Amino acid sequence: xxxxxxxxxxxxxxxxxxxxxxxxxxxxxxxxxxxxxxxxxxxxxxxxxxxxxxxxxxxxxxxxxxxxxxxxxxxxxxxxxxxxxxxxxxxxxxxxxxxxxxxxxxxxxxxxxxxxxxxxxxxxxxxxxxxxxxxxxxxxxxxxxxxxxxxxxxxxxxxxxxxxxxxxxxxxxxxxxxxxxxxxxxxxxxxxxxxxxxxxxxxxxxxxxxxxxxxxxxxxxxxxxxxxxxxxxxxxxxxxxxxxxxxxxxxxxxxxxxxxxxxxxxxxxxxxxxxxxxxxxxxxxxxxxxxxxxxxxxxxxxxxxxxxxxxxxxxxxxxxxxxxxxxxxxxxxxxxxxxxxxxxxxxxxxxxxxxxxxxxxxxxxxxxxxxxxxxxxxxxxxxxxxxxxxxxxxxxxxxxxxxxxxxxxxxxxxxxxxxxxxxxxxxxx
Numbered sequence: 001x002x003x004x005x006x007x008x009x010x011x012x013x014x015x016x017x018x019x020x021x022x023x024x025x026x027x028x029x030x031x032x033x034x035x036x037x038x039x040x041x042x043x044x045x046x047x048x049x050x051x052x053x054x055x056x057x058x059x060x061x062x063x064x065x066x067x068x069x070x071x072x073x074x075x076x077x078x079x080x081x082x083x084x085x086x087x088x089x090x091x092x093x094x095x096x097x098x099x100x101x102x103x104x105x106x107x108x109x110x111x112x113x114x115x116x117x118x119x120x121x122x123x124x125x126x127x128x129x130x131x132x133x134x135x136x137x138x139x140x141x142x143x144x145x146x147x148x149x150x151x152x153x154x155x156x157x158x159x160x161x162x163x164x165x166x167x168x169x170x171x172x173x174x175x176x177x178x179x180x181x182x183x184x185x186x187x188x189x190x191x192x193x194x195x196x197x198x199x200x201x202x203x204x205x206x207x208x209x210x211x212x213x214x215x216x217x218x219x220x221x222x223x224x225x226x227x228x229x230x231x232x233x234x235x236x237x238x239x240x241x242x243x244x245x246x247x248x249x250x251x252x253x254x255x256x257x258x259x260x261x262x263x264x265x266x267x268x269x270x271x272x273x274x275x276x277x278x279x280x281x282x283x284x285x286x287x288x289x290x291x292x293x294x295x296x297x298x299x300x301x302x303x304x305x306x307x308x309x310x311x312x313x314x315x316x317x318x319x320x321x322x323x324x325x326x327x328x329x330x331x332x333x334x335x336x337x338x339x340x341x342x343x344x345x346x347x348x349x350x351x352x353x354x355x356x357x358x359x360x361x362x363x364x365x366x367x368x369x370x371x372x373x374x375x376x377x378x379x380x381x382x383x384x385x386x387x388x389x390x391x392x393x394x395x396x397x398x399x400x401x402x403x404x405x406x407x408x409x410x411x412x413x414x415x416x417x418x419x420x421x422x423x424x425x426x427x428x429x
Contacts, residue, residue, distance in 0.1 A: 272287075
């Protein structure tokens, strides 16, 4: 008979009695159990959130120079972007970390509403590929302002854009047939007029006019193609910057704008513009128009205009000046640049003070200060006049874009422009 010692369990006794048979398995079991319990006590490895790859990305294509969206690492699927954005917000991610994700989301919304294929939008692919998109940008501006009359900047972009697009198509025609009415003929006409003008006056003529005379006839189809690409890049840059914030405001009000500010997508100045829109007052709409125009021209594309003007030797200046000569925004009452500030110079010629009066502009649209002077001196004031008359605004803004495009094409007016120039070019005392 086996006797149990008081205070000891049978298992302990058995272990002592059968050390060779049970000690190792028991110890192994204890070890395994301890390891399993220890692993269970350790924190589980957390899976990386689905949006992690979309954080801290730069907007490498924010200037519109390439195809697609802001960064190739970001998807172009609206639902995927929204899900990632919502999860990042819910997890308390700091807005600056998802700034490009946020911007991309509203850009995708903007291009969807504009009926533009963002994936295919690449200015470097040329005019034929981008023609529909180029037009659709302006169609969309008019859509925004007709659906939301408080968006005065969109109205200006749509109307002036019709004129801009008209000039764009003029360039396409000139690029195809360079020896018909176009830049060659315009440059030759100016050269002929300068030859019969006293040298003392010619010396004071703006440099852009002289360049048109000396370089205009040398323009090539490759030069025009380059310029068209520059224009398309700037157009995409403006859309990429300003239209997403329009969609954020329309969908979420100032909360959408404030998130873009917190994320570093926009600055305080443009946030103030949206606060002005939200005021619902005429003064607010005027303030927003000026601030948005300032951002467009003096922040978004200012450097690109500088680069275009200085590109391809003297040809960049020639092309930007030709755009100035032929340009006349279709806002009612706006003067053509040559009427707003014509080139008029005076000089002493053989003891007499003579003046040369021309219908050509004394400035180049590509130059920042002169461009802003024209915008604030004529373009914006006339647009404010238009928007201040709701019935008139509805009529002008509601006109189909294609009508504006056809009416504004300068190519059909070049012979008339040259005729007017020769008649109005005069040397007087």
